[in-house]
Structure formats: C-alpha cells, structure tokens
Amino acid sequence: MRSLIISIIAVSVWSGLNAQEKDSINLDLLSAPQSPAANLLGFSDSEIQKPENPTDFMALVQKETSDFTTLPNSIAMDFRIQSFFPAGKHNNYTHFSRLRKENDESKLDLWNNVQQTAVFSFGYKNFDMIEDSMRFGQSFSFGLKFSLFRGGKLDETFKSAYAKLKEKETAIGLAGAKAQQLIKAEPEYIRLDSLYKSAVISGRSDLAVS
Amino acid sequence: MSDNSLFEMIHLPKVGSAMSLEIRVGAGQSGIITITETSGKVTQYDGDCVLKYGNFDELNGREIDFNVVCSDVNTSHNNLLVTVEIEGFSTSSPWTLSRQVTSGGAYQFFGTLSFFK
Numbered sequence: 001m002r003s004l005i006i007s008i009i010a011v012s013v014w015s016g017l018n019a020q021e022k023d024s025i026n027l028d029l030l031s032a033p034q035s036p037a038a039n040l041l042g043f044s045d046s047e048i049q050k051p052e053n054p055t056d057f058m059a060l061v062q063k064e065t066s067d068f069t070t071l072p073n074s075i076a077m078d079f080r081i082q083s084f085f086p087a088g089k090h091n092n093y094t095h096f097s098r099l100r101k102e103n104d105e106s107k108l109d110l111w112n113n114v115q116q117t118a119v120f121s122f123g124y125k126n127f128d129m130i131e132d133s134m135r136f137g138q139s140f141s142f143g144l145k146f147s148l149f150r151g152g153k154l155d156e157t158f159k160s161a162y163a164k165l166k167e168k169e170t171a172i173g174l175a176g177a178k179a180q181q182l183i184k185a186e187p188e189y190i191r192l193d194s195l196y197k198s199a200v201i202s203g204r205s206d207l208a209v210s
Numbered sequence: 211m212s213d214n215s216l217f218e219m220i221h222l223p224k225v226g227s228a229m230s231l232e233i234r235v236g237a238g239q240s241g242i243i244t245i246t247e248t249s250g251k252v253t254q255y256d257g258d259c260v261l262k263y264g265n266f267d268e269l270n271g272r273e274i275d276f277n278v279v280c281s282d283v284n285t286s287h288n289n290l291l292v293t294v295e296i297e298g299f300s301t302s303s304p305w306t307l308s309r310q311v312t313s314g315g316a317y318q319f320f321g322t323l324s325f326f327k
Contacts, residue, residue, distance in 0.1 A: 053236075086258075092246070095257075160241070165240060165281055166240070166242065166256070169240065169241070169242035169279040169281065169316075170242050170254060170279075172242075172279045173242045173243070173244035173254055173277055173278075173279050173317060174244060174252070174317055176244060176277035176279070177244045177246045177252050177275065177277060177322065179273045180246060180277065180320065180322075181246065181250075181275075184275075197219065197324065197326070200219045200326075201326060
C-alpha cells in the first residue's frame with residue numbers, strides 16, 4: 001500500500017515538474033491514462049494483456065502463473081467488466097451500440113454507457129526480481145475507467161446499415177429454421193437419425209451394465 | 211480448423227432437475243439466434259440467449275434446433291465465434307463453433323441438441 005501511495009505521488013510530482021518546464025498548457029494531462037493501473041507501475045502498452053472473455057482471462061492467468069504454481073514477476077491486465085457477465089446481462093452488441101435510452105431517444109443512457117465502457121485494470125510487479133530496479137518489494141495497482149458520454153448519437157449511416165443487417169439476419173435465421181425442419185422431415189434423415197440415436201443410446205446402456 | 215455445425219445427444223442425469231442452455235456470439239459480432247423446439251415453436255434472440263428448463267422428464271426425447279446468423283461488425287476480427295453451453299449437470303460443453311471470414315463477412319451456424327435419459 002505504501003508503495004502504491006509513493007507511486008501515485010511520484011507520478012504527480014513528475015507530471016508537475018514536466019508541466020513547469022513548458023511554456024504552454026498541456027491539456028493531455030487531463031485525459032485518462034489508457035490503463036490507469038499499468039501506468040502507475042510503469043508498464044509499456046505492449047506489456048498490458050487484454051483478455052476479451054473469461055476463457056482468455058483464465059488462459060492468461062494459467063500461462064502467467066505457470067499452471068498456477070508460481071506468481072509472475074510482473075503482470076498488467078485490462079479487461080472490460082461487462083464481457084465477464086453471463087449472456088443476457090446487457091452485454092451483446094445491441095446494448096453496446098445503444099447510446100440513448102431505449103424508450104426515450106431524447107435522453108442519454110448514462111448507466112448503459114458506464115456498464116458498456118467500464119474497464120478494470122490491475123498491475124503487479126515484483127521489483128526484487130527486476131534487475132537494476134531503483135525500487136524494491138512488491139507493488140500492486142488497481143484502476144477503473146469508464147465513460148459517461150460516448151458522443152451525442154450513433155452515426156445515422158451506421159444506424160441504418162445496422163438496422164438493415166439485423167433485418168436480414170432475422171430473415172435468414174427464419175429461413176434457416178424452415179430448412180432445418182424440411183431436412184428433418186426427409187425419410188432418409190429420419191432413418192439415419194433413428195439409427196444414430198439407437199446406437200448412442202444402446203452404447204450408453206452397455207456402459208451402464210459394465 | 212473450424213467447426214461450423216453441432217449435433218449433440220445429451221444424456222440427462224437421473225439426479226437433478228434444472229438446466230440452462232446458453233448460446234452466445236463472440237465479442238464484436240452481431241448475431242441473431244433462432245431456436246426451434248420440438249413443438250415447432252420458433253423464437254429469435256439478439257446476440258445471446260439463456261433458456262431454462264426445469265423438468266428433465268419433459269425434456270427427455272425432445273430436440274432443440276438452432277441456427278445463428280453471425281456478422282462481423284468489428285473490423286479487427288475475422289473469426290466468427292458462437293459458444294453453446296449447458297449448465298446444471300456435467301456435459302462436454304461449452305462447444306465452440308467458429309468460422310474464418312473476411313472482414314465484414316456473415317455466416318450461418320446450425321446445430322441440434324437431442325436430449326435423452
């Protein structure tokens with residue numbers, strides 16, 4: 001914790017000193033860092049892992065910890081929180097692309113913006129294991145970043161193309177469902193399906209007996 | 211290698227009585243999931259769906275057909291992905307259906323899940 005506080009102070013002091021050297025005001029200082037946690041521990045952008053789903057996340061953790069046997073010397077990760085929720089929890093593309101309230105297009109949907117853009121970042125470094133490090137001990141950092149506003153409204157061209165895409169996908173989906181039912185009504189399909197199912201079921205019965 | 215259709219026979223356990231079937235499309239994709247139940251009832255979902263079943267006796271002998279029309283709306287991806295998962299008892303799920311497409315491409319995945327005791 002002490003290291004974390006020192007890091008925050010160090011970043012602030014460094015930024016302040018930098019600002020004093022320049023004649024102009026640097027408005028970039030007001031922008032949120034790409035990855036707040038990694039920034040505090042001095043990770044470069046290429047070192048930050050960005051898993052897109054729980055499977056990626058677990059695979060990364062497994063790799064970085066050598067199959068859960070050791071702690072890594074350093075790791076920085078950014079992930080979008082909403083991607084980790086189960087399906088149906090406001091995490092599909094329609095939710096992501098919606099900027100305004102579903103039932104009132106004149107109002108911005110702030111809560112949806114927060115949900116869709118929230119990125120959690122964390123970093124860890126074991127400075128004792130890093131050669132020529134000026135610091136020692138271990139440091140953790142955590143950060144949360146989200147946007148309240150994501151522009152006024154969706155681009156009209158995109159919106160109309162997206163609506164047409166949905167319409168076509170829906171029609172193709174219904175046609176696909178009809179095709180599936182037609183194929184399943186074919187006598188040859190029924191015969192093969194029945195043979196296959198009896199083989200699987202009898203196979204399982206044999207296993208149960210043995 | 212890509213798997214773009216799924217046919218699974220699922221052995222319902224004797225113990226337990228609730229399961230959920232979850233179908234979702236990958237990040238950065240738009241997708242419409244169309245489900246057809248044995249009764250002929252067709253339902254469509256946008257992006258993902260979670261279907262809950264509370265009685266294995268009723269599920270025994272039934273089939274659930276699905277198809278997913280997927281489009282790549284994020285130009286940084288070219289691998290369309292659909293995940294099918296059953297929760298409530300042990301199966302070999304999640305199953306992943308995938309297909310390499312050129313940027314902006316669309317593809318339809320088909321599958322059938324058959325339940326038996």
